[in-house]
Amino acid sequence: MNKTSNFEFDDLQGLLRFGHGKLTDTCFMLLNIADVNAAKQWLSAAPITNASTTDALPDNALQIAFSVEGLRMLKLKESVIEGFSDEFIVGMTGDESRSRRLGDVGDNTPSKWEWGGSETAVPHVLLLLYARQGELDHWRTTVEGEHFATAFHLLSQLPTQSINEIEPFGFVDGISQPTIDWMQKQSTDIHERDRYSNLLAPGEMVLGYPNEYGYYTPRPLIDPQEDRLAAELPDAEDEPRLKDLGRNGTYLVIRQLSQDVPGFWQFLDKEAASDADRREQIAAAMVGRKRNGTPLIEQHIPGVAAEDHGNNFTFDLDPKGNHCPIGAHIRRANPRTGDFPPGVTGLFSRLLKILGFAQAPEEDLIASSRFHRLLRRGRSYGPVLSPKDAVKPDAPAGDRGIQFICLVANISRQFEFVQNAWMVNSKFGGVQNERGPLVGHRKPLIDGQSTDHFNRPDAAGTMRTVCHLPQFVTVRGGGYFFMPGLRALKYIAATPANGRDSAS
Amino acid sequence: MTPQSTFMITATVRVGELKNLRALLASLNQEEIPGHANPENDLIPFGKFDRLHFARFVIIEAKTAHEITAFGVNPRPWRPTLAFLGDIDGDRVSFLTQLAEHAASGLKQIFSYCEDFSEEDSDLLEWMKRHNVNQQANYVNWIGRTVKQIHEEAALHQSLSAYLQQIVDEVGRENIRQLRQKLLSYVEMEKHKGRLTLTPPEPTPAGWKTKNLAHKFGVPLILLLVSPIFLIIAPFFAIRLRMLERSDPELFIRTSREHIKTLTVQEDWDVSNQYSVFGDVKPGLFRLLTFKFIVFLTDYIAKHIYNRGYLTRIKTIHFARWVFVDNNHRVFFASNYDGSHESYMDDFINKVGWGLNLLFSNGVGYPTTTWLIKDGAQREHPFKYTQRRHQLPTEVWYKAYSGLTAVDLARNSRIRQGVENRQWNDAELREWLSLI
Numbered sequence: 001m002n003k004t005s006n007f008e009f010d011d012l013q014g015l016l017r018f019g020h021g022k023l024t025d026t027c028f029m030l031l032n033i034a035d036v037n038a039a040k041q042w043l044s045a046a047p048i049t050n051a052s053t054t055d056a057l058p059d060n061a062l063q064i065a066f067s068v069e070g071l072r073m074l075k076l077k078e079s080v081i082e083g084f085s086d087e088f089i090v091g092m093t094g095d096e097s098r099s100r101r102l103g104d105v106g107d108n109t110p111s112k113w114e115w116g117g118s119e120t121a122v123p124h125v126l127l128l129l130y131a132r133q134g135e136l137d138h139w140r141t142t143v144e145g146e147h148f149a150t151a152f153h154l155l156s157q158l159p160t161q162s163i164n165e166i167e168p169f170g171f172v173d174g175i176s177q178p179t180i181d182w183m184q185k186q187s188t189d190i191h192e193r194d195r196y197s198n199l200l201a202p203g204e205m206v207l208g209y210p211n212e213y214g215y216y217t218p219r220p221l222i223d224p225q226e227d228r229l230a231a232e233l234p235d236a237e238d239e240p241r242l243k244d245l246g247r248n249g250t251y252l253v254i255r256q257l258s259q260d261v262p263g264f265w266q267f268l269d270k271e272a273a274s275d276a277d278r279r280e281q282i283a284a285a286m287v288g289r290k291r292n293g294t295p296l297i298e299q300h301i302p303g304v305a306a307e308d309h310g311n312n313f314t315f316d317l318d319p320k321g322n323h324c325p326i327g328a329h330i331r332r333a334n335p336r337t338g339d340f341p342p343g344v345t346g347l348f349s350r351l352l353k354i355l356g357f358a359q360a361p362e363e364d365l366i367a368s369s370r371f372h373r374l375l376r377r378g379r380s381y382g383p384v385l386s387p388k389d390a391v392k393p394d395a396p397a398g399d400r401g402i403q404f405i406c407l408v409a410n411i412s413r414q415f416e417f418v419q420n421a422w423m424v425n426s427k428f429g430g431v432q433n434e435r436g437p438l439v440g441h442r443k444p445l446i447d448g449q450s451t452d453h454f455n456r457p458d459a460a461g462t463m464r465t466v467c468h469l470p471q472f473v474t475v476r477g478g479g480y481f482f483m484p485g486l487r488a489l490k491y492i493a494a495t496p497a498n499g500r501d502s503a504s
Numbered sequence: 505m506t507p508q509s510t511f512m513i514t515a516t517v518r519v520g521e522l523k524n525l526r527a528l529l530a531s532l533n534q535e536e537i538p539g540h541a542n543p544e545n546d547l548i549p550f551g552k553f554d555r556l557h558f559a560r561f562v563i564i565e566a567k568t569a570h571e572i573t574a575f576g577v578n579p580r581p582w583r584p585t586l587a588f589l590g591d592i593d594g595d596r597v598s599f600l601t602q603l604a605e606h607a608a609s610g611l612k613q614i615f616s617y618c619e620d621f622s623e624e625d626s627d628l629l630e631w632m633k634r635h636n637v638n639q640q641a642n643y644v645n646w647i648g649r650t651v652k653q654i655h656e657e658a659a660l661h662q663s664l665s666a667y668l669q670q671i672v673d674e675v676g677r678e679n680i681r682q683l684r685q686k687l688l689s690y691v692e693m694e695k696h697k698g699r700l701t702l703t704p705p706e707p708t709p710a711g712w713k714t715k716n717l718a719h720k721f722g723v724p725l726i727l728l729l730v731s732p733i734f735l736i737i738a739p740f741f742a743i744r745l746r747m748l749e750r751s752d753p754e755l756f757i758r759t760s761r762e763h764i765k766t767l768t769v770q771e772d773w774d775v776s777n778q779y780s781v782f783g784d785v786k787p788g789l790f791r792l793l794t795f796k797f798i799v800f801l802t803d804y805i806a807k808h809i810y811n812r813g814y815l816t817r818i819k820t821i822h823f824a825r826w827v828f829v830d831n832n833h834r835v836f837f838a839s840n841y842d843g844s845h846e847s848y849m850d851d852f853i854n855k856v857g858w859g860l861n862l863l864f865s866n867g868v869g870y871p872t873t874t875w876l877i878k879d880g881a882q883r884e885h886p887f888k889y890t891q892r893r894h895q896l897p898t899e900v901w902y903k904a905y906s907g908l909t910a911v912d913l914a915r916n917s918r919i920r921q922g923v924e925n926r927q928w929n930d931a932e933l934r935e936w937l938s939l940i
């Protein structure tokens with residue numbers, strides 16, 4: 001099945017394929033629809049960037065995504081909306097149980113957010129503008145055109161700032177990303193993927209294609225017999241009679257995460273008794289990489305290019321976390337596990353593993369990573385503050401953080417799972433009552449046991465424990481959005497504004 | 505060693521009393537945590553029963569009964585039924601006796617919403633014994649580990665880890681022999697002061713031992729004896745199985761969001777969650793016998809093979825049981841597991857999809873399997889929909905050791921073993937220190 005030559009990159013929004021890294025200036029706009037007709041008019045002409053490659057690097061880019069309320073405002077039929085996933089329909093903050101699962105409690109509680117904190121506060125449209133340095137204003141004027149001000153009400157403009165791929169705590173970010181197997185060359189069969197591979201079926205990131213289970217994630221399919229406008233939509237591969245509104249689209253998860261940079265470095269400085277090297281060591285252990293991005297584990301694994309030093313490893317040779325703690329951010333975010341624990345060499349050892357025999361007590365506690373990957377597309381914001389300056393008692397305060405964005409085909413299995421089972425879970429991989437050192441809240445368990453620790457296992461035996469870890473990251477906003485393919489966007493824009501349930 | 509056992513008392517709820525019963529049961533719960541028992545509530549002070557691991561009250565309703573019509577079969581009637589179930593140390597009767605002694609008035613109030621129970625004239629204990637339903641398969645994470653032991657070992661771990669923090673800087677991380685010496689003397693001192701107890705295991709009841717042994721060897725022996733018959737019927741079985749797998753209707757019904765909401769408000773408060781499902785066995789003797797046989801084997805391997813912290817690759821289940829009810833037409837499954845529901849299900853699909861398929865594919869609504877072990881659960885969405893659709897909310901759920909996972913319990917036991925078996929080489933010693 002060689003599909004790359006005819007993969008419909010021109011129907012895909014560019015963000016699914018590119019991070020637009022060279023376009024350093026960005027503007028993330030949260031919009032509500034003020035005038036439906038004007039909005040539709042603007043949408044049908046909007047210069048949305050697709051994913052096909054051009055000879056010269058583009059000077060700018062524009063991407064768009066809608067919340068469920070946005071789609072309702074644009075008069076998408078309720079029967080079509082029902083084709084989306086529950087998480088998208090209910091929303092990030094629409095259900096307290098979800099907030100509890102995501103760790104949006106205490107200071108992270110949605111009612112304290114700056115935006116998106118309640119069902120009604122979720123913006124209708126998320127508009128992402130990217131441009132080369134200094135050219136954003138010009139691009140914005142071009143994008144907005146004449147109808148924009150009538151069509152939309154600007155709720156807020158999220159702060160963003162390019163600080164050369166370095167997130168506010170001072171670490172190089174954006175090193176590890178899944179590689180999408182556009183050609184669908186790799187088998188998804190559970191019996192053929194014992195080991196970790198960074199190559200991922202397109203259906204994990206793009207709707208309308210087979211996912212890692214080999215199936216199509218549910219999404220809105222439309223019968224063109226009943227809805228003439230749908231005729232222009234792509235066919236549903238798994239239901240050839242129907243048209244696929246989801247195809248070439250994806251879900252976009254956004255969270256504004258504010259980072260207490262002075263708090264982070266001052267705490268570590270105290271912990272390290274003001275020894276700069278030790279301070280860096282603890283910080284690196286928490287992230288799982290040094291500040292320059294070097295991983296704490298050296299290894300070569302098949303399937304990752306040898307020159308990609310930053311990603312040429314799994315944690316297989318470090319089962320106890322003596323080199324990279326189990327609780328480190330990148331180990332939680334992507335444990336790099338295969339379908340089987342390491343050690344499957346032949347039929348017999350495979351059978352033993354399937355049946356759960358011959359295992360160390362702490363082995364095989366973590367799910368297979370390929371079902372829980374995220375395509376990260378966030379940007380950081382706030383004035384730069386180096387660790388050296390951050391430890392000073394008079395370090396300048398400032399609003400810093402990440403506009404965390406990830407693209408996934410299945411919000412609950414990918415984003416929510418990673419956030420819940422891996423990031424904030426106090427028992428991840430057998431750790432002892434500690435939540436993610438960077439992003440976790442620090443609320444105790446219901447029986448009162450504290451969770452504000454970070455443990456570094458040590459070859460000597462006794463773990464090194466950091467106690468009374470404060471919360472460094474606080475959620476300030478967020479929401480679930482649908483980022484449609486370009487034909488789907490045309491369909492959404494073309495839907496008559498007076499509703500169509502009775503018409504056609 | 506004290507073996508574990510179960511109880512499950514069921515009775516039909518009186519017509520028109522469902523709402524009142526629910527309200528009464530809700531009064532057993534903590535105010536802010538839906539579905540979670542207050543261990544000191546007046547009606548049944550769960551926390552006072554030191555042999556009780558888990559307990560729950562669930563009202564079994566056949567909300568998915570209509571699904572069987574897809575097979576051209578009329579749904580059987582089912583009246584909402586109250587089930588009170590628990591996992592306990594030691595034998596059932598002595599536990600029920602304790603219950604009847606210490607929670608009589610609460611239990612009577614609750615059961616008075618059920619048919620054939622009246623508060624005045626019933627002998628509570630006899631009534632409970634009569635209404636107990638036995639399971640066909642039972643899984644216990646660690647046979648022999650008692651509630652008392654769990655609490656003692658958790659206290660040991662806590663106290664050792666606090667003390668280790670204190671001494672490691674002064675003794676030095678590398679000085680492992682001295683660290684051990686200090687830790688062991690500390691345990692002795694704490695024991696002496698009465699702040700730590702490590703009760704030695706009780707002798708294993710002789711009757712249980714004999715029965716267990718007879719079961720362990722008897723079942724394989726019988727299976728061996730009847731194996732020629734299995735060989736003869738195998739081809740017919742295979743043909744019939746594939747026919748059914750091809751023709752059984754596939755139900756791809758999305759779970760309603762309201763239903764999911766009633767389930768999720770009870771989840772993710774503690775590190776563990778409860779799970780109850782109820783559904784119909786697919787029509788026909790073939791499905792029933794296959795189902796029963798697999799459940800029978802599951803019970804066997806759970807008793808004799810998977811009784812030390814893991815069920816094949818899964819280390820997150822504390823207790824689980826399969827119960828056939830309504831004259832073998834329906835099955836009730838209950839478990840207590842660690843982590844969130846989504847991760848429980850993903851773990852299942854990826855690690856033991858084949859086992860799930862074996863166990864549940866004979867139930868109505870389960871996604872189509874191939875050869876009983878393939879596909880099925882791997883059809884992610886049909887599977888996730890069906891298991892949520894058939895899930896029942898709990899009215900009251902009690903766990904005797906909140907904050908602790910099955911992996912924690914195993915670790916605490918290893919720490920205790922380290923205290924009691926003192927023959928170590930350096931590597932073992934480091935391993936032990938790394939657990940604390």
Ligand code: HEM
Pocket residue numbers: 167168169171172173174175176177257258259287289329330333334374376401402404415418419423438439473
């Ligand atoms: C303010 C909060 C956060 C900070 C400062 C942060 C920082 C970092 C850093 C420095 C890296 C290493 C660079 C790399 O491997 O690309 C990283 C990796 C990663 N982070 Fe975060 N992160 C944050 C929040 C999150 C959240 C909320 C999630 C997911 C729910 C997440 C998911 C990931 C993933 C998936 C990786 C890649 C891991 C890998 O594939 O090895 N991060 N993060």
